[in-house]
Amino acid sequence: MTRSQTPTFKAGQVDGLLVEPLDQMTLIYQRRSGVTHIVAEPIPEILAVMGNDFLSAEDVATRLASSFDLDDSNATAIVLARLEELASLGLVERRNA
Amino acid sequence: MLLVDALRNPAGTSVLDAEGWTALLAMARAEQLIGTFARQLSGLAVPAAVRRILEEARINAEYQRRCALWEADCARRALADYPGRVVLMKGTAYAAAGLKASEGRHIGDLDIMVACADLPQVEAMLLTAGWEWVKEDAYDDAYYRDHMHELPPLIHKERDRMIDVHHTILPLTAGPRPDAEVMLADAVELDNGLHMFNPTDMVIHSAAHLFADGELDGGLRNLWDIHCLLTEFADANFWQALKFRARQHQLWPAIRRAARLTHQLYGTEIPQEWQSWHRQDKWYVLRLTARDNWGRGTRKFIRLIFYMRSHWLRMPPLMLAQHLWVKWRKG
Amino acid sequence: MHEFRVQVGPAAFRIGSTWKRPLDQVADLYRDYPTPDIPDYSVRLEAVSLLRRFIRPSVGINGDYMLPDAAPLPLAQALLASEMAMNLQMALGWRRHLLLHASAVEKDGKALMMTGASGSGKSTVAAMLGCKGWRFMGDEFVLLDLLTGDTVPFPRLISLKNDAIGAMQVTALDGRFGPLMPGTPKGDIRHLVPARDAIEAMAQSAKPALLLFPSFGFDPIVREILPSEVFIRLTQASTNYVALGEAGFTTLTRFIKTVPARAIDYRNGEEAEALVNQLWDELT
Numbered sequence: 275m276t277r278s279q280t281p282t283f284k285a286g287q288v289d290g291l292l293v294e295p296l297d298q299m300t301l302i303y304q305r306r307s308g309v310t311h312i313v314a315e316p317i318p319e320i321l322a323v324m325g326n327d328f329l330s331a332e333d334v335a336t337r338l339a340s341s342f343d344l345d346d347s348n349a350t351a352i353v354l355a356r357l358e359e360l361a362s363l364g365l366v367e368r369r370n371a
Numbered sequence: 372m373l374l375v376d377a378l379r380n381p382a383g384t385s386v387l388d389a390e391g392w393t394a395l396l397a398m399a400r401a402e403q404l405i406g407t408f409a410r411q412l413s414g415l416a417v418p419a420a421v422r423r424i425l426e427e428a429r430i431n432a433e434y435q436r437r438c439a440l441w442e443a444d445c446a447r448r449a450l451a452d453y454p455g456r457v458v459l460m461k462g463t464a465y466a467a468a469g470l471k472a473s474e475g476r477h478i479g480d481l482d483i484m485v486a487c488a489d490l491p492q493v494e495a496m497l498l499t500a501g502w503e504w505v506k507e508d509a510y511d512d513a514y515y516r517d518h519m520h521e522l523p524p525l526i527h528k529e530r531d532r533m534i535d536v537h538h539t540i541l542p543l544t545a546g547p548r549p550d551a552e553v554m555l556a557d558a559v560e561l562d563n564g565l566h567m568f569n570p571t572d573m574v575i576h577s578a579a580h581l582f583a584d585g586e587l588d589g590g591l592r593n594l595w596d597i598h599c600l601l602t603e604f605a606d607a608n609f610w611q612a613l614k615f616r617a618r619q620h621q622l623w624p625a626i627r628r629a630a631r632l633t634h635q636l637y638g639t640e641i642p643q644e645w646q647s648w649h650r651q652d653k654w655y656v657l658r659l660t661a662r663d664n665w666g667r668g669t670r671k672f673i674r675l676i677f678y679m680r681s682h683w684l685r686m687p688p689l690m691l692a693q694h695l696w697v698k699w700r701k702g
Numbered sequence: 703m704h705e706f707r708v709q710v711g712p713a714a715f716r717i718g719s720t721w722k723r724p725l726d727q728v729a730d731l732y733r734d735y736p737t738p739d740i741p742d743y744s745v746r747l748e749a750v751s752l753l754r755r756f757i758r759p760s761v762g763i764n765g766d767y768m769l770p771d772a773a774p775l776p777l778a779q780a781l782l783a784s785e786m787a788m789n790l791q792m793a794l795g796w797r798r799h800l801l802l803h804a805s806a807v808e809k810d811g812k813a814l815m816m817t818g819a820s821g822s823g824k825s826t827v828a829a830m831l832g833c834k835g836w837r838f839m840g841d842e843f844v845l846l847d848l849l850t851g852d853t854v855p856f857p858r859l860i861s862l863k864n865d866a867i868g869a870m871q872v873t874a875l876d877g878r879f880g881p882l883m884p885g886t887p888k889g890d891i892r893h894l895v896p897a898r899d900a901i902e903a904m905a906q907s908a909k910p911a912l913l914l915f916p917s918f919g920f921d922p923i924v925r926e927i928l929p930s931e932v933f934i935r936l937t938q939a940s941t942n943y944v945a946l947g948e949a950g951f952t953t954l955t956r957f958i959k960t961v962p963a964r965a966i967d968y969r970n971g972e973e974a975e976a977l978v979n980q981l982w983d984e985l986t
């Protein structure tokens with residue numbers, strides 16, 4: 275993947291998911307697929323800040339930093355890895371830039 | 372036959388007693404038509420026990436629909452970078468297009484068709500996205516690739532769902548040679564970028580599947596699809612277009628027989644000149660309606676004839692002998 | 703085909719059999735249960751071939767829902783085949799409640815549920831409690847109402863295995879037992895008919911109040927379990943959670959948020975009963 279090919283990601287409709295925080299894990303039921311995901315942070319936080327736009331991993335990391343305490347210098351790389359996982363599960367839509 | 376009558380005339384079930392309902396529901400389940408049956412009966416007064424059974428069937432049909440459409444979407448994402456057309460087939464296509472044929476329908480694996488030359492590329496993309504091979508045997512694998520009309524089955528390792536990738540609608544060893552290229556070229560685009568066959572090809576595929584490819588197992592359900600499709604698409608031009616297209620695909624006899632049978636069993640409206648009864652049709656009716664009050668298949672001799680016939684149709688006699696020999700040797 | 707019909711909780715079965723004798727056995731054990739008009743499911747105990755109808759007769763399990771690779775059982779275990787066939791229909795077909803592989807007993811309108819792997823003792827403890835002042839609700843499946851979250855009874859014949867057979871024969875002195883079936887795929891099996899009050903109250907649901915994960919054969923101890931772990935274990939114990947979609951999700955999340963759960967280890971019936979009473983008093 276070259277520098278100019280930054281993928282972007284978009285979350286689905288807000289009412290497409292049922293979110294139930296439990297202990298350290300959060301349950302997410304996706305209506306369209308019927309799949310229940312059991313996720314840990316920062317997945318619920320990532321989904322919460324994404325809104326309705328196509329965002330790069332860096333955009334998401336920036337949004338996270340302003341709402342949550344993200345002091346990891348590697349935040350963008352971590353967020354990118356999580357977003358790719360979410361894309362392969364169909365929880366976010368992925369686009370090559 | 373009880374099930375056929377009930378599908379054709381749902382209101383007629385009001386005369387059924389407990390035994391009648393018991394038999395009807397067992398047959399409907401055995402033919403995988405209970406979801407369809409529930410749909411046909413919605414709004415009609417039925418005994419409380421039946422209402423609960425039909426509600427359960429509706430929930431199940433909804434579950435299968437959700438799974439089928441999601442599976443199609445997963446395939447869409449896996450093939451996002453493939454420039455060619457990906458055509459949904461059968462139940463998933465009906466559901467994606469919101470056709471009457473999809474209402475309450477049992478849907479199993481995902482079937483898609485792509486251009487023959489692109490099979491290696493499509494295969495590679497699916498494997499990258501998490502599908503893997505089901506058949507482990509090298510002989511079956513070679514047989515599939517060389518002679519059948521699809522890749523060997525693939526299953527997704529996490530979702531545990533199968534996908535069948537076709538490049539035409541009949542085995543290469545069968546008699547008729549449908550024109551897969553025009554089916555792809557004339558396919559209709561859906562909202563999500565996937566495709567489905569155009570109306571005439573959709574009917575032709577269903578008829579081909581019923582007669583030229585199979586032993587008529589699940590025939591009543593397949594025929595019900597045809598009934599729904601013909602009812603939905605029929606207009607002044609459709610029948611001529613269907614005849615012309617069927618001839619193009621060398622499947623005109625299959626279309627004629629399908630139309631006669633669905634008219635005879637389900638009362639589908641078809642052109643007058645298509646209605647004359649063919650002397651072999653009664654064997655088909657006997658085979659299709661061979662169920663007892665427990666849902667067991669009956670008329671074993673007729674089943675055997677159709678079983679032998681289906682293999683005969685799928686491969687030339689010499690190949691059949693060789694294939695059965697190898698299968699026997701493997702035990 | 704010989705035929706017998708039986709209603710168990712909210713489910714009605716039609717059982718067909720090539721042979722008369724096994725069906726007479728089933729009918730005798732279920733004689734106090736209601737007879738339904740229209741069955742929800744049909745099962746068939748059939749000979750695998752014409753020869754095997756008479757020579758070393760072998761029972762194939764067929765029905766509305768079937769498993770393609772199911773191995774047939776010898777005719778002497780036809781009763782077991784019948785129970786397995788009914789389980790299969792529920793496991794594959796039921797969509798009216800959330801189905802959990804668990805046992806349950808009721809007291810004061812509240813239900814105690816137990817779930818765990820085979821050998822954990824959930825059947826045996828439920829059977830024992832059913833003889834000690836609790837109402838038996840089921841030992842194989844617990845049904846959760848999708849709207850109210852209540853537990854709905856499904857009191858089939860209790861399936862006792864190996865050592866539990868002897869133990870229950872002592873505990874349930876008035877109990878009606880089925881034939882002893884040695885050498886089944888799961889060892890020795892004997893069925894116990896639920897007590898009269900369990901059968902008569904088969905339409906009465908209860909509010910789930912405590913969930914236990916028992917483990918038999920260890921020193922007595924109580925452990926807390928995180929809700930997320932309970933959730934995962936219960937989805938694994940459910941055959942229809944996925945098929946129910948959103949209704950399954952809301953029912954199960956409501957359950958784990960309202961019902962306390964503990965893991966308990968025990969070595970014998972007395973310890974199990976003591977732990978149950980202790981936790982019941984403490985948490986409900």
